[in-house]
Amino acid sequence: MEVSERLQKVMTEMRYVPHAAARHLASRKTRVVGLLLNNLHNDFFVPLLNGVEAVVRQKGYNLIIATYHANIRNETQPPIGPHNTDGMLVFSDGLMDNDLIALNSLGFPMVLVHRTPPADAPIPSVTVENIEITKQLIEHLIRVHGRSRILFLRGPIHQEDSARRELGYRRALEENGIPYDEGLVLNGEFERNVSYAELNRFIENGGKGKFDAVFTGDDDAAIGVLRSLQAHGIRVPEEVAVVGFDDLGFAPFLNPPLTTVRAPTEAVGRIATEKLFSLLENDFSDGVVILPTEIVYRRSCGCAQATYS
Amino acid sequence: MEVSERLQKVMTEMRYVPHAAARHLASRKTRVVGLLLNNLHNDFFVPLLNGVEAVVRQKGYNLIIATYHANIRNETQPPIGPHNTDGMLVFSDGLMDNDLIALNSLGFPMVLVHRTPPADAPIPSVTVENIEITKQLIEHLIRVHGRSRILFLRGPIHQEDSARRELGYRRALEENGIPYDEGLVLNGEFERNVSYAELNRFIENGGKGKFDAVFTGDDDAAIGVLRSLQAHGIRVPEEVAVVGFDDLGFAPFLNPPLTTVRAPTEAVGRIATEKLFSLLENDFSDGVVILPTEIVYRRSCGCAQATYS
DNA sequence: TGAAATAATGTAACCGGTTACTGTAACCGG
């Protein structure tokens, strides 16, 4: 029997597990990758985490998850970096473009998730198509369902998905001759509770009757929107059409079933992590991947039949 | 200016971040805690993670998340342990009772989540009340809605919540004179996709008409159950009443709104993590915490009115 | 002002592995 085999056997028998810190220190490798998120207040992260974790585990690495966002960046150091990981996935607005450039110039492997790299730093990135599909989604509300006063609940201010969806929203309005109305844009933060509160506020301050559709920004916010509309006795989709984004698992079973955009979120997590490992192992990975999205038409926009009569 | 202040200043100026591995090695502390999960295929983990992560961040620690379950425990070492963390939260059937006892006797701080400690190891634990509330939930179906052929989709075989909910289910049947029928228990794994497939299989193998209610085990599985029932043209709650467990954020907005048990999952995560830190900092924490649960009655069991007529 | 208390600096060992290098034993083909 080879020595290495015998060694393995004895190590297992004696339940010897090498001390991670000592290995890390000596080998200058942690075998840990990090995932930096703005927050965890969204069911969106479940498929993302699944994609990430599956690849990380398969590679025998560990995964550190941390939240870090723009509001705390001046108080705290980023919890993840070259000092405790071999590389990281960035889905956070806490690291600004110049932070990314600095880390990148240090040779620290990174992959951006749902975020475009800074102009002069070739950091790989994985995201989904937002602008064109959002434009189509809004145009569907306008052309098929005759809606024109479309409320938009945007997401976090620095979040790129939010900005792009807003762009698609504005383009659709523009190309269909509907003036953009600042007053119809609320801050939903892509969170069901925030969206619920914001829409309540809007409706209770005389907003009722001022809108005939809502683009909730994402599916999680759609939950808050539906709850608020229901609480105010506004019928969906008859009085107000509602559309979301992401097609989370619950979307087909909301009341009414949610028309939304199917985003391959687990694939985003998986591909981003594979890119990160390609960077770790081959020191190379190519640029920006934009995964395709598609609209799923259900009841909440006015399409299809109500399932329960 | 004090020396330590000046030091801090220079450290910030020069962007010096101490190398984690070196600190860990020298100080024998990692300032990392681990969270061991069976899997991540469930929206249930979002509130749990939120509770855990909030406390971990507030304490300035890092969080490693890993999946580990009974099916892979013979192939791989647990990814989290004394070698790379200061303590861990265990929500996993991958570590057996004797593993826990071994780790505990090493003095490794652990807190069990949704799991009762082994008889002879005083490991703190945080979970929610399952048995009595499930019994009440099933009795509600029996007594208020007159159901008697109640399908149960149990969760993972070693998962304690699943076992306890099954116990509550059986007690309710027993105390109401309904014989337990093995044929009405399916393996839903607490996963929407598995539950969907299992219920489809059941219905298509002649199960249609053999049940008038479903206890889905948890809310995530409820999504699969509702989808399957809808696909087979079975009306909820008229033909089949459906109840879940957890009261995840989407539950009030399923179609129809889901009657379920409200479980304080974020609090479980928060309290469990606080217990872990109490163990880390004071080397002490007391026993088993069982958080109370309550039934939330909505449309899917037959209570309340349909929101959309 | 001088002795004691306190703060700062200097030094070396150590954490538990990895890495590189040197030396010895086993193996292989001609």
Add this chain to the structure above:
DNA sequence: CCGGTTACAGTAACCGGTTACATTATTTCA
């Protein structure tokens, strides 16, 4: 049976901090 290759063993330096202790500078106050 020998030279050359390969497998294994032994040794020491090193990774980048922490810790403990000894030394020197500064402050405090009788």
